[in-house]
Amino acid sequence: MTRNKEAPNGSPLFLSKLARGLVRNGKKPTNKNLPTASFMLKMIYDCATEGEAIDYANSCELTKSPEQDRKGFGENVYVYPAPNADPIEAFEAAAKKWWDQIFLDGINWEVKYIQSLKDKKIDQKAFIQRYSED
Structure with missing residues (x-):
């Protein structure tokens, strides 16, 4: 189902680097690195989850869905x-x-979504959501 190739900027490689600071x-x-992860779940491959993700992507309406639809x-x-x-x-x-949300413009050292992020030219909400997901 999946091509056996990892993209250079793919999530597993970069998330591992992110987790390790x-x-x-x-x-x-001269900027410091982001802090190491204190509670980052380990990603594991699951074929059934990949199938569900493909089915879900095929029904995508090109906008973020409500959280209750993807518990x-x-x-x-x-x-x-294209x-x-x-x-x-x-x-x-x-x-x-x-x-690029983080590479092009740094974020506060606590890596939390704060009011000042609303005014930045680069929208960093998606990065913060992923970095700090529970």
Whole structure:
């Protein structure tokens, strides 16, 4: 069901770096790295969950769904501009867009969604949601 290729900016590799405190907070070389994860769940592959995700994606309305429709699952929505695109290229573009939220502009050191984030040019809500999911 899945192509056996990991995209360079794919979630498993970068989330592992993030969990270990190896991701810089913003683009300045002098910035510190984001803190290590204190409670980050380990990702494991599950074929049934992948099937459910594919079915769900096929019914996607291109907007974030209500949480009650996806209990136990987070969601990031990215609309790739080319129909029938190569899935790896689309995934890489989505992952880059997500990671650019932190690579292009750092965030507060507590990594919490605070009022000042509303005024930033780069929307970092998706990054904070993923980084701090319970």
